[in-house]
Amino acid sequence: MTAITEIRLQVMWNRLISVVEEQAMTLIRTAFSTSVREAGDLSAGVYDPQGRMLAQAVTGTPGHVNTMAEAVGNFLAEIPREDMFPGDTYVTNDPWKGTGHLHDITMVSPSFLGDRLVGFFACTAHVVDVGGRGFGADGKSVYEEGIQIPILKFAERGQVNSTLIRLLRANVREPNQVVGDFYSLAACNEVGHRRLIDMMQEIGLDSLDSLADFIFTRTRTAMLERLATLPAGTWSSTLTTDGYDAPVTLASTVTLRPDGVHVDFTGTDAPSRWGINVPLIYTKAYASYALKCVVAPDIPNNWASLDLVTIASPENILNAQRPAPVSLRHVIGHMVPDLILNALAQALPGQILAQGAGALWNLHISARPVAGTEGRKAEILMFNSGGMGARPGLDGLGATAFPSGVMTMPVEATEQTGPIIVWRKELRADSGGDGQYRGGLGQRIEIAPMPGHEFDFSAMFDRVNHAAEGRDGGSSGAPGGVALDDGTRLKPKGWQHVPAGRRLMLTLPGGGGFGDPAKRAPAARADDLSKGYVTAPKD
Incomplete structure (x- = not known):
């Protein structure tokens, strides 16, 4: 690869990041919920045709970004390529296939250049209400926590699913806000798609394959270089939180290797009967974030950086199985970074x-x-x-x-x-x-x-x-x-x-x-x- 080619690819990478940032800004400007408009409780990103995250918007939360990075693959597993068309948008709030609880709506849209699928855009936002008991820990199962939307089409060939809209309006306390946010999410992906196609046509690209290879290769190489500077070994830690009606102990074992990081949550307390349980997809999101804060805070977050972190856990409060109540998965999930950092403090004394x-x-x-x-x-x-x-x-x-x-x-x-x-x-x-x-x-x-x-x-x-x-x-x-x-x-x-x-x-x-x-x-x-x-x- 020549120096000029590398420079061109780096410029395109930066351009891609600006595309997803504009995608996120569209959601902020059009959202109905204050949590999105004022707090930035959202994520936005662009993916290759295999569902691997190429770039994320700077605006957004690790819990949304890192879960969404895995969630896109779940969409691809359920919607076959032959059922994807220009103008489509897919949606779910499945806690185990999306971002961890029903209040987060995830939308994925295919991006076509002519008849060729060149990638996907995805975004997530927290909506003010999904019905049920409301946003809280009092539910005894996910069925009490609100309306569940399996992976399905919000729009096909640009035509919005009116039946889904009617179901939403009949099941939530703030129908105008919620439905408005659904349209904002769809618009967010549409803006990303338009800017991507503009970029590709301007540069003369017919696919993102060469750019994806450049992004992933550079990221993986940089991550491995950082990992090589860290002490290899295994360290364990525990952390006790308030829980709901009794304390909850979280446990982790972190293994640093030159070729990656592995985290095992064996020893963590069993699932709760209250809605503070965490699907593993959300646990992994914050474990990956904590590790990246220490290992490589300045390296862009994408599929290649996340791929070097592996997670294991038996069924417990950090790996709750359906139909466990998970409405407040963030309360326990937000403690995962401190749990991981407790272990890393043993490996890197004085630095955490x-x-x-x-x-x-x-x-x-x-x-x-x-x-x-x-x-x-x-x-x-x-x-x-x-x-x-x-x-x-x-x-x-x-x-x-x-x-x-x-x-x-x-x-x-x-x-x-x-x-x-x-x-x-x-x-x-x-x-x-x-x-x-x-x-x-x-x-x-x-x-x-x-x-x-x-x-x-x-x-x-x-x-x-x-x-x-x-x-x-x-x-x-x-x-x-x-x-x-x-x-x-x-x-x-x-x-x-x-x-x-x-x-x-x-x-x-x-x-x-x-x-x-x-x-x-x-x-x-x-x-x-x-x-x-x-x-x-x-x-």
Whole structure:
């Protein structure tokens, strides 16, 4: 391969990344749900004709991107090539073949150049409602958690499946928002397809084969070079989370080899009877993400990088089988990176960040007027984040979604979606674990129904009974808490009630500290005090 050819292929690779980024921006601009528009809870990517991911959009979450990378293969296994036509779009929310729970809608569209299939575009987004019990952990099986959409055609030759639309409208609480998001997802793939065909025609390509070979070869070579610099061996770790009504212990064994990484989750607790179970496709997504953060954070994420990570697990809470309830699969799934990083800290001492809040503190609110009065009903989804663990050489980031990477929804946007008031949303002083480098801060949030209204809410919180641990001598972060403003303590998981005139009080957990607290620089402590990150000790 000549130098000029390599340069041309690299330019085309970069162009492909810009195509999928525009694909993702289309979804953000057209989405109905605030979780997509404001928080970026989505993914977008382009695939070769074999269903191997070529490029992903920078916008998006690891849980969506990495599950979708595998999900496209599931679509190809069920829809034969002879049934694929220009203008098609395929859809599912199957937790085991998609992205882990029913609220995530995954769409895949074939991309044709003339009559030739040249690739696929896929995207995923979280919709506000899928019926059933609503977004929460209270279901006893997936059948209670909402409408299930097997892999089928959302559109064929450009004609939308009107029967599917009617079924959706009959089964969800917010039909306009949900159906609107389905059309947004389809539009997202269509924009990606158009930009790809423009690129191919401009450059004179009749297939993506040579570009795919370049991308995969370069990525695999770079990943293997990084793996060769790591110590070979096997390390094990455990981590305990709050669970639903009893603690849950997660276990992993990580094996680093020059030719790849293997993770085994043997020893993890059995599946729960509540909806906090995790399909293996989602567990693998976050395990791969954690490993890549350490091994090769600067190498593009695609089929070749993911192919070097293998996962094994008996049936347990990280490998739950149908029909286990999985609505809150993210609460346990978001703990997988800390579990993996605990093992890697043994292999790479002094180089791995401390534990953080992990799981998002998602809040689904079902608001309504008090009986006998007039008012507004609404389903409201709000994403919030605790503190990130301290890093070697740097303090942890406050109120930051690691590992999910979703953005916090602005209060103004959230209040517009329903009859609630967010009275307080601020960093929580003293919540970051002490250390040479301080853990990131959690938040304090107060939410109340508008006058004449009340609401039920689904709590999806963790690190209330098991705080984020520090690393290398650092202190643990502060645990979280859930209560009403009259002092009534509430559960960290499950549907609960906030009556009219009361406020929901959330104290989000902080991240663990890194290193010996005695080594923290005096200037850093003074800065913490001046900014209110810590309070002065009482006499």
